[in-house]
Structure formats: structure tokens, C-alpha cells
Amino acid sequence: MTSPSAPSVLPLSTLLSPASLCFASAAATIVVAIFGSLRLRRGTADWTLVLGLCLFAADRILAAFSLQAATLGDVEAIQQWRVIVLSALPGVWLVFSLTFARVNAANFLRRWKFIWPAALVVPLVLAIAFRQDLFSALYASRSEPWILRLGWPATVVYCILLPVSVLVLMNLERTYRASVGTLRWRIKFMLLGVGVVFVTEVYSTSQAVLYRSITASMESTTAIAVLLAMVIVGRYLLRNSQFDTEVYPSQSVLEGSVIVVLAAIYLLGVGVLAKLVTYFGGDAAFELKAFVLLMSLVLLGVLFQSDRVRLYLRRMVSRHFQRPIYDYQAIWRKFSEGTASAVDPTDLCRAVVNLTAEVFEALSVTIWIANDSRDTLTVAASTSLSTEKASVCTPTEAEIRAVFAHFEANPHPVDIETGDAPWAVALRRWHPIEFPERGSHRMCAPFVRQGRIGGILMIGDRVSGVEFPDQDMDMLKCVTDHVTTRLMNVQLAQRLVQAKELAAFQAMATFFVHDLKNAASTLNLMLQNLPVHFNDPAFREDALRGMGKTVEHMNRLIGRLGQLRHDLNLRLTPGDLNTVVEGVLRGLQNATGVRISREFAPLPAAAIDPEQLQKVITNLLLNAIEATPPQGEIRLATRATATEVVFSVADTGCGMSAEFIQRSLFRPFQTTKKTGMGIGMFQSKMIVEAHGGRLTVTSAPNQGTTFQVHLPTHGK
Secondary structure, rough: OOOOOOOOOHHHHHHHHHHHHHHHHHHHHHHHHHHHHHHHOHHHHHHHHHHHHHHHHHHHHHHHHHOOOHHHHHHHHHHHHHHHHHHHHHHHHHHHHHHHOOOOOHHHHOOOOOOOHHHHHHHHHHHOOOHHEEEEEEEOOOOOOOOOOOOOOHHHHHHHHHHHHHHHHHHHHHHHOOHHHHHHHHEEEEHHHHHHHHHHHHHHHHHHHHHHOOOOOOOHHHHHHHHHHHHHHHHHHOOOOOOOOOOOOOOOOOOHHHHHHHHHHHHHHHHHHHHHHHHHHOOOOOHHHHHOOOHHHHHHHHHOOOHHHHHHHHHHHHHHHOOOOOOOHHHHHHHHHHHHOOHHHHHHHHHHHHHHHHHEEEEEEEEEEOOOOOOOOEEEEEEEHHHHHHHHOOHHHHHHHHHHHHHHHOOOOOOOOOOOOOHHHHHHHHHOOOOOHHHOOOOEEEEOOOOEEEEEEEEEEHHHHOOOOOOHHHHHHHHHHHHHHHHHHHHHHHHHHHHHHHHHHHHHHHHHHHHHHHHHHHHHHHHOOOOOOOOHHHHHHHHHHHHHHHHHHHHHHHHHHHHHHOOOOOOOEOOOHHHHHHHHHHOOOOOOOOEEEEOOOOOOOOEEEEHHHHHHHHHHHHHHHOOOOOOOEEEEEEEEEOOEEEEEEEEEOOHHHHHHHHHHOOOOOOOOOOOOOOOOHHHHHHHHHOOOOEEEEEOOOOOOOOEEEEEEEOOO
């Protein structure tokens, strides 16, 4: 009786063979590409990521087949297709590096409008058109299964791939350096994963250009790099369901780029070493030495960019050399220069949270700003709180009173982790910890102006959980004092600008009305001539057409401009907001053409001017109808809170950018419509604020827009 045969097991050498590594890296790339295509949105960065991963997978599959080819002729044919795939890589990944996690991605695409299309088209056309001339010779050696000598078309393709790979790394570095706080923590794995691949590409392409050939031994290095990169990118995709577009990188091409410096050092060093090696008769380990040089420079760049390393170095110097942790003069100059160009509170607060996160090496920095009545706090800028988180952490009036009472009595930075007083509990709820395992303390400092609290600055999630000693508390106090002064100046300047804009607008409205009076005079003259030429059919037709256009023009301008020549006077009476909305809907019922859903809740009576609010609701509905495609939907809703009645209009249209909302939406004569005048939202905001309410908007490109009208139930 024979014993059953043992199951066959592949030897370790087979599993770790270059071809197996290439197949494994291709499989990992395909899995990440599929996973990414299912989880990410359909933006430019998304589809370029998926397309770039597919190209990497195709490259690895072709490399594996070339390693298993039976003849040198098969190797050459497969490598020809591989060069075609490689020629498509530079442009795709360059577009990805220009758009990933960037709010101003469109500006970069326009600025680079000649570079990325050339990187997409030129190498691909060259590789396809001269496919048979890509390689000039093919042979084997004792150390290599095959060596392919590059022809001039392949040499040009690799010469293009090398600088574009450096540009990709440079753009990834720029995105990383422009991010702060938890946003940097979220995107760093994507940047690191793609960076690993392109560091390897820089190495392999530089070797190919230097020796004018490609060898089988290079495939293992590339396969291991791609496999490692896919693990890192997969970690990013597991942690993020979408790309966060909150980074505003500088558009200066070489501004402070470490990648450019390291790439120059590497390429210069490799070139010098190659000359020396050739002069002294050659070195079999030259490729290994070049790779060690590249990895050393990469490690140096990573250490240079590490927040943790910089923090440890700064504190080590302070502790052992009796130096202060902070250079107060340099930091004061940095804050002054960084906030000097801010023209509105939002821009100022965004600059302050970025600078504060950099100075204190903290991931979570948030600024809450109080309204004029000091009964509401809103997030002005944050490196960690998204819109959804901020809505969950919205302070209540009782919490605000407790916090303001504490800081008015003790206007100094405080550690909110100690104590269970109501103000400390409230502050901890407003600023949740992103990384509780690090044990980092959260700090809070008020913006005090003439004994009144105008807002607060909160810091948490410090790198490595470092605590805040006395020097940090002093620096935090200096920061809040500086920001308080700048915030007051910006608010006063903004009010002055708004007053001037309104005065200019009123003057312009007067000119419009004057022009309309002239149009009315022309219309009157036409009516006087009508009886004389009434029997002329051509005159009648022309007169009717002219009168119709003139009347339409007059009605449109008078309705939207004439009323703004004088101050807005409200006639407030107790009324039901639902009734006003229903009245507007009846008037628009036959003109919508899109599906409108309603969710109206019973509302208490509020002090409103129904005639003025009809204009607001009509304008919001018309804007929603214009923005919504035929298959879209508009959702109307009303609700009541303890102190307000709220009406919301949500559409599924094209949406608006954050920059347009902040800078243009509520200003007169700022519009994206070809036939619009940019008056409707300015007028609506003015009417709502005259009621003592507020008009808020939430929107993003291609995600629709939601407007909310908040009106106090107790009146203005």
C-alpha cells in the first residue's frame, strides 16, 4: 500500500523570482485600481489615478512576460509594447499631481496647459510611430538574461519620462507642504505611495538614459517599489472615501522645492560617478551605488519634511543649548507677512490656523468667531473640523455664555483637559481629539477686544503628544493678541468697503433709472408716431417688437434696481413663513419644469414682511430652477428651532466654488450667469438681514447648492 503523495509546494526562489514579483505587483495594482474606482468620486484626480494605476499594472504584466519569454525576439516585441505603455504614464500622472487634493487645481491646469498635453501626446505618438525603431540591438550576457540597446525614439521617450517624473514628485511635495493639520495626515499616504513609485522611476529612467539600454535586473526593483506603493495607497483608500480638496498650494514653480534640489544633486552625482567609473575602467556595482545615493537623498528629503523631526530638533536645541524654543521676531514677521494680504475675516482666519499649526506643530487648529450679538459661534477656519463635524459640535447659547464668562474673568490661554467646569466641558466638545491615543492636551485662547470676547483659538493633536510648557503659553498669547488686532482691522475695513460698495451701487442704480426714463421717453415718442403710420404694416410690426423689448427691459431693471435707490423699509407683522412660500410656489407652478419636493413643518408666527420675503424666496427658487437639470430635483423644507424659523432650498445643480461664495456671491454685480446682473443674492441677503436673520449657503462644484433663510421668531 503506497502512501499518498505530499502536495507540491513552490520553492521560495520561484515565489520571489523577478517574474513572480512583477505579477504580484500587477495584481496588487489592479486590486487598488478597482477599489479606488468604486470608492472615489469622478473628478479629474480620480480618473487619472485609476488610469495611472491601470497603466502601471499593464507595465508590470508586460515586464513579467518579457522575463518569461522563450526567445530574444519575443522579449523585444513585448518590450516594444511596454515602452508604449510607459510613454502614456508621464502625462497621466502629471495631471494627477496637479489636481490631487487641490482647490485651485483648475488654475494649475491652465498654467501648465502646454506642458501636460505635451507630456500626454508627444511620447505616446513617438513610441507608436517608431515602434520598430525603439531598440537598436538585443543581446544576452552572463549576468543578464537580456539587454536591450535603446534606439533614438526610446531614448527620447525615457528623456521625457525622467523630467516629468521629477515634476510629479515636485507637485506632490508642493501639495504636502501646502496642507496642514489633519488634512496633511489624511493625504500623506497617497503622496508617499505615488512618490515611492516615481522615485523608482527616476532611478530606472536615469540608468536607462545613462547606459542607453534597459536590463532584466531592473524589473525586480521596480516591482518591489510598485508593490510597496500599492500597500501604502491602499491604506489611504481604506481611510478616505474621497479626495479632500482643501489645499491651496502656491503656483510658483520652483518655490522652495526640496525635490528639485535633491533631483539635481542625484542626477549630477550619478553623471559625475559615471564619468569617474568609465575613466577608471568600470565598476560592476555602479548601479547599486547609484541606487544607494538615490535612497539616501530620499531619506534626507523625508526627514526634512517631517513635522516630528523638526519638533524634536527644535526642543533638543532649546534644552541643551539654553536657547528659547521660539524665535519671536521671526514668528511675528511670519504672522505679519502671512496675514497682511487678508481682506476678509475668512481669509485671515484660514491663514492664522495654517500658521498656528506650523508654529506649534499641531494637527488640529480651529478658530470660532462670535457674531455681533455674541449668542452664536461659527467656525471661521479649521485644519480638522469639516462642515459635518462643525455642525455636530455647534455651541449652544448656554455653553457660549459659560465660556465667555470664564475668559472675560481670565483672558489667558488655558488647558481645557483639566477640570470639569461647564466651560471646559463645552470647549472639549467643540474641539474633539482626532488622535486620542497620543494623549495630547488641548489648549484654548480667547480673542479679547476691549474686554469683550470676539472669538477663540483652539489647538490640539500636537505632534507626538507634546505638552504646552510656559514658552508655548506665552507664544499662544502673543498669537491671539496679534490676531485680535488684525481681525478688528479687517472687520472695520470690510464694513468700510461694504458701505462704499452700497453707496456706489445706489449711485449706479440712479443711473440705471435715468436710462430707463430715457427709454420710456423713446417709447412715448413711438406711441405718438403710431397713429400717423398706423396703416403701414412694416411700421406696426417694428413698433410692436420694439415696444415689447423696451417694456421687458424696463420691467426687469426697474424691478431689480429701482427699489434699491432708497433704504429698505420693512413692514413687520406676525405671519406664517409657510404661507409665504406656498404663495410663491403657486405663482411659479406652471414655469418650473423640474420636480419640486416639499417638507414643511408647522411653524410659529414670526415678525416678517411678506412682500419682501416673497422676493427672497422667488429669487432662491428661480436660481435653483435655472441651476437644476431636467432630471434633477429641488427640495424645499421649513423647520422651527427654539429661536428661529428656517426655510431651505436645495437643488442638484452645478453648484458653486468656495472661492465664489466667499468673494462674490453676495456682492452686487457679481454673477456667473450670461444674462444675470448679480443683484438677486445681494438684495436677498439685505432683506433677510433687515429682518434680523441670516442667509447661509452650502455648495460645492457638481454637488448642488443649499440655501437656508434663518428668521428670528421674536422679530428684528
